[in-house]
Amino acid sequence: MNWEKFLEKNYKKLFVVPLLLLIFSLVVIGYFFNKTGELFYRDVSLKGGVSATVYEKGIDAENLEKFLEEKLGTDVFVRKLGDIATDSDVGVVVEIGDDVDTDLKKNIEEGTGKVLDEKNFSIEQVSSSLGESFYQGLLKAVLISFVLMGIVIFIAFRNFVPSAAVLLSAFLDIVFPLAIIQLAEIKINAAGIAAFLLVIGYSVDTDILLTTKVLKRKEGNIYERVIDSTKTGLTMTFATVAALSIAYFVTTSFILKQMFLIIVIALLVDIISTYFMNSGILIWYCKKKEKNEKFWG
Amino acid sequence: MKSFGVRINLLIVMLVLSLIAIAPKLDVEGVEIKSLDAVSKNQGLSIGEVVKEVNGVKVENTENFIGLLKEASYIDPIKINIITDKSSANYFAQDDLLFELDNLTIKNSKIANIKDGEILKGINGVKINNAEDWEGIRYDLLPSKIVRIKTEKKEYVFQVNKEVEINVKEVSRSNIKKGLDLEGGTRVLLKPVGEKKASDQDIRNLIDVISDRLDIYGLADKRIRAADVDGDKLILIEIAGISKEEVQDFIATQGKFEAKIGNETVFTGGNDVPFVCKEDGTCSGVRACNLASEGQYGCRFEFSIKLSTESAKRHARITEKLDVVAGTGFGSEGYLSKPLDLYLDDELIDSLQISSSLKGSETTDILISGSGFGADQETALNDALINMEKLQTVLITGSLPFQLEIVKIDSISPIFGGEFLKNAVLAGGVAVIAVLIVVFIRYRNFKIIFPMMITLLSEIFIILGFAGLFRWNLDLAAIAGIIASVGTGVDDQIVITDEILKGKEQYFNWKEKLKRAFFIIFVAYAATLAAMLPLVWAVAGLLRGFAIATIVGVTIGVFITRPAFGAMLEKLMNK
Numbered sequence: 001m002n003w004e005k006f007l008e009k010n011y012k013k014l015f016v017v018p019l020l021l022l023i024f025s026l027v028v029i030g031y032f033f034n035k036t037g038e039l040f041y042r043d044v045s046l047k048g049g050v051s052a053t054v055y056e057k058g059i060d061a062e063n064l065e066k067f068l069e070e071k072l073g074t075d076v077f078v079r080k081l082g083d084i085a086t087d088s089d090v091g092v093v094v095e096i097g098d099d100v101d102t103d104l105k106k107n108i109e110e111g112t113g114k115v116l117d118e119k120n121f122s123i124e125q126v127s128s129s130l131g132e133s134f135y136q137g138l139l140k141a142v143l144i145s146f147v148l149m150g151i152v153i154f155i156a157f158r159n160f161v162p163s164a165a166v167l168l169s170a171f172l173d174i175v176f177p178l179a180i181i182q183l184a185e186i187k188i189n190a191a192g193i194a195a196f197l198l199v200i201g202y203s204v205d206t207d208i209l210l211t212t213k214v215l216k217r218k219e220g221n222i223y224e225r226v227i228d229s230t231k232t233g234l235t236m237t238f239a240t241v242a243a244l245s246i247a248y249f250v251t252t253s254f255i256l257k258q259m260f261l262i263i264v265i266a267l268l269v270d271i272i273s274t275y276f277m278n279s280g281i282l283i284w285y286c287k288k289k290e291k292n293e294k295f296w297g
Numbered sequence: 298m299k300s301f302g303v304r305i306n307l308l309i310v311m312l313v314l315s316l317i318a319i320a321p322k323l324d325v326e327g328v329e330i331k332s333l334d335a336v337s338k339n340q341g342l343s344i345g346e347v348v349k350e351v352n353g354v355k356v357e358n359t360e361n362f363i364g365l366l367k368e369a370s371y372i373d374p375i376k377i378n379i380i381t382d383k384s385s386a387n388y389f390a391q392d393d394l395l396f397e398l399d400n401l402t403i404k405n406s407k408i409a410n411i412k413d414g415e416i417l418k419g420i421n422g423v424k425i426n427n428a429e430d431w432e433g434i435r436y437d438l439l440p441s442k443i444v445r446i447k448t449e450k451k452e453y454v455f456q457v458n459k460e461v462e463i464n465v466k467e468v469s470r471s472n473i474k475k476g477l478d479l480e481g482g483t484r485v486l487l488k489p490v491g492e493k494k495a496s497d498q499d500i501r502n503l504i505d506v507i508s509d510r511l512d513i514y515g516l517a518d519k520r521i522r523a524a525d526v527d528g529d530k531l532i533l534i535e536i537a538g539i540s541k542e543e544v545q546d547f548i549a550t551q552g553k554f555e556a557k558i559g560n561e562t563v564f565t566g567g568n569d570v571p572f573v574c575k576e577d578g579t580c581s582g583v584r585a586c587n588l589a590s591e592g593q594y595g596c597r598f599e600f601s602i603k604l605s606t607e608s609a610k611r612h613a614r615i616t617e618k619l620d621v622v623a624g625t626g627f628g629s630e631g632y633l634s635k636p637l638d639l640y641l642d643d644e645l646i647d648s649l650q651i652s653s654s655l656k657g658s659e660t661t662d663i664l665i666s667g668s669g670f671g672a673d674q675e676t677a678l679n680d681a682l683i684n685m686e687k688l689q690t691v692l693i694t695g696s697l698p699f700q701l702e703i704v705k706i707d708s709i710s711p712i713f714g715g716e717f718l719k720n721a722v723l724a725g726g727v728a729v730i731a732v733l734i735v736v737f738i739r740y741r742n743f744k745i746i747f748p749m750m751i752t753l754l755s756e757i758f759i760i761l762g763f764a765g766l767f768r769w770n771l772d773l774a775a776i777a778g779i780i781a782s783v784g785t786g787v788d789d790q791i792v793i794t795d796e797i798l799k800g801k802e803q804y805f806n807w808k809e810k811l812k813r814a815f816f817i818i819f820v821a822y823a824a825t826l827a828a829m830l831p832l833v834w835a836v837a838g839l840l841r842g843f844a845i846a847t848i849v850g851v852t853i854g855v856f857i858t859r860p861a862f863g864a865m866l867e868k869l870m871n872k
Contacts, residue, residue: 055713122710130486130704133527134836141831148827156820191774194840197832198781198847201825205788208820216816232795236788239735243728243784251724253717259777 004223018277028179043187048128173203195259308861315762328465350447381415392459472765476772482537489699524837552691564608567695572603594677617657748865775842782850
């Protein structure tokens with residue numbers, strides 16, 4: 001099949017896919033925000049509360065949850081900590097959203113019948129006011145980093161439409177993973193937001209490649225140049241996606257898992273946002289420019 | 298010899314420099330001491346010493362050390378035969394005789410058959426007729442063992458009658474420091490609360506005082522810095538091996554010490570006290586222990602301090618006004634009408650009678666005292682020691698200018714920290730392999746894969762070199778950052794490869810092609826830099842490790858390793 005011909009005929013139709021994804025993401029986010037008043041479920045590090053990890057096999061998470069809820073009189077969330085690589089039971093994570101003063105360690109010892117010490121017990125405690133300011137601070141950081149990235153793009157290309165296309169593509173790369181995370185009800189931690197920042201830096205790589213080749217090169221026609229940069233860009237994306245998805249399954253750390261998951265989803269949707277949307281906009285922009293030049297020239 | 302060209306030579310130089318910065322040590326042996334119990338501390342062992350042998354057996358690693366120490370200091374229970382005026386019994390004892398003796402009368406008996414109030418008549422075949430008989434045998438009753446611990450300094454030989462507790466960690470094998478989440482420990486974020494807002498200078502003062510306090514407690518393995526969260530000034534402390542309770546007790550208590558006569562303050566901790574006697578038995582120590590009340594022991598400690606001349610003058614001025622009250626005992630010289638009251642954080646901890654001879658005198662030598670309590674003598678002694686150390690610390694460092702509230706506390710288990718590290722390294726390794734497989738599928742050419750592999754590994758190595766040079770704490774987030782920057786590294790190498798491979802159209806020479814590739818690379822670099830910069834300052838810098846690892850990674854990539862990759866590819870493909 002001749003990809004250049006295919007692209008020439010269909011580049012406007014391809015635009016529908018990213019547009020649908022964008023609408024889908026915005027609807028999900030809007031619905032979620034309406035329902036919860038939040039952008040995503042926050043974990044202890046961004047909301048305040050206590051998160052305790054017990055590294056002991058054979059703890060019944062449901063029983064422990066019931067026991068602690070009765071004992072403390074507040075909502076307790078207990079989840080199993082498993083190692084996906086070996087499919088083994090590693091322990092449990094106990095999370096409480098409120099600021100608790102009671103000795104959680106003692107209560108967990110009572111509920112599980114295990115002796116806890118510094119070797120099998122880790123605890124993270126954040127006051128709700130600090131969690132809130134971490135959250136606000138990180139949202140600000142995301143905003144600032146998007147703006148700074150935008151400035152870099154505008155300086156590099158000095159053209160409104162192509163630069164705006166890069167930013168639109170990056171925007172989709174952020175909102176789509178966010179919508180997926182909301183649907184999957186995953187609790188985001190501070191490192192998860194760092195992953196979103198990385199996505200801002202990462203996802204524009206392929207767009208920069210595409211825009212540079214289309215706008216600044218003269219060899220071949222525009223479709224050839226788009227296809228050419230698609231080959232390079234897809235190799236880039238697949239290499240990174242392969243690396244991070246394998247790392248996702250290997251790692252036992254929740255922090256790394258969440259970061260890798262967000263980046264992988266963003267990179268996958270980046271294929272669509274770059275080659276279905278950004279390339280379409282660029283082709284349309286170049287054709288219009290050509291027409292204008294012909295008309296005036 | 299053929300020259301490699303500037304770009305490749307630069308890479309080689311950077312790799313050598315990184316190796317020097319990381320400074321891997323191949324011949325390390327033993328384990329490093331992280332914390333000690335009272336017995337081993339008393340023998341002169343100190344934190345940071347490297348243990349090489351226990352009872353003549355070489356220490357291989359931490360697990361092996363724990364086993365060796367347990368074996369060396371484990372006391373087998375021995376059989377004890379006891380006879381009293383009413384009954385007799387045989388039982389096993391390990392580190393406790395299971396009874397106490399008061400004037401040869403049994404009390405607090407935990408032995409079946411033997412009740413409190415019975416009179417001891419014999420033990421292990423030795424007749425007990427008087428206190429001397431008992432004193433002669435009591436220390437030989439319980440089993441004890443000789444433990445020999447050899448460190449890089451000297452060999453410590455001491456007798457123990459219960460298990461020794463020494464916590465150790467692996468000796469660092471290079472200059473790369475592991476972050477708290479990979480090594481285990483406690484991280485605390487403290488917020489000063491007070492009537493006025495803390496200024497930058499206040500925060501610096503607080504950090505100094507806290508740092509001094511931690512030094513006094515022998516916690517050398519610590520990091521303290523100021524942190525800014527949304528305009529709030531906070532203090533971040535990371536310490537390996539300290540519990541939440543200890544943090545609250547030692548660091549976050551304000552430690553406001555005041556010595557008052559009546560309502561007038563004579564002196565406070567810090568500047569008023571230029572010298573505090575500490576760890577010197579002649580002028581500091583627990584002096585006496587006794588039964589305070591039923592089931593409650595009390596121990597009294599004393600240590601001397603020197604007052605500043607200003608405080609001494611204040612002392613003279615205040616005592617001048619006081620009356621002399623006759624002493625109660627025979628030959629006593631009498632006391633002043635008001636005592637010297639010692640307050641710690643507004644709580645009265647002790648009241649000292651002032652000798653009448655000190656009335657109106659500008660004395661600079663003061664003896665401070667206080668006490669500790671407990672259900673038995675040992676706990677009372679420990680309590681007194683802890684209280685003494687606390688008071689000494691407060692007197693030396695002065696009080697904190699603010700009360701501190703703990704807003705965030707994390708404690709990470711050291712064992713799982715170690716496993717996270719192994720796991721993260723494994724994750725990084727498979728990520729590199731996965732990248733190489735994808736690239737191989739695309740190009741099917743070892744002349745491309747080989748330089749790419751060298752470049753990826755060099756990038757990781759040089760980032761680690763930077764970590765060693767600047768003594769970063771490499772935490773989980775930083776490892777994520779390294780994996781991320783390697784990810785962008787691959788992107789750039791693929792761009793370079795594709796530009797160079799387009800050999801069909803020979804419009805451009807090699808230089809031109811690389812230049813074209815580097816426009817894309819530089820813009821992508823600037824975008825990543827722009828995206829990561831805000832994170833250096835966000836969330837009190839807790840994610841700084843990630844941000845800096847990524848920024849350093851991509852910077853090294855763009856300026857050193859990727860140009861070298863272009864040069865390598867040029868040489869290999871152009872033959």
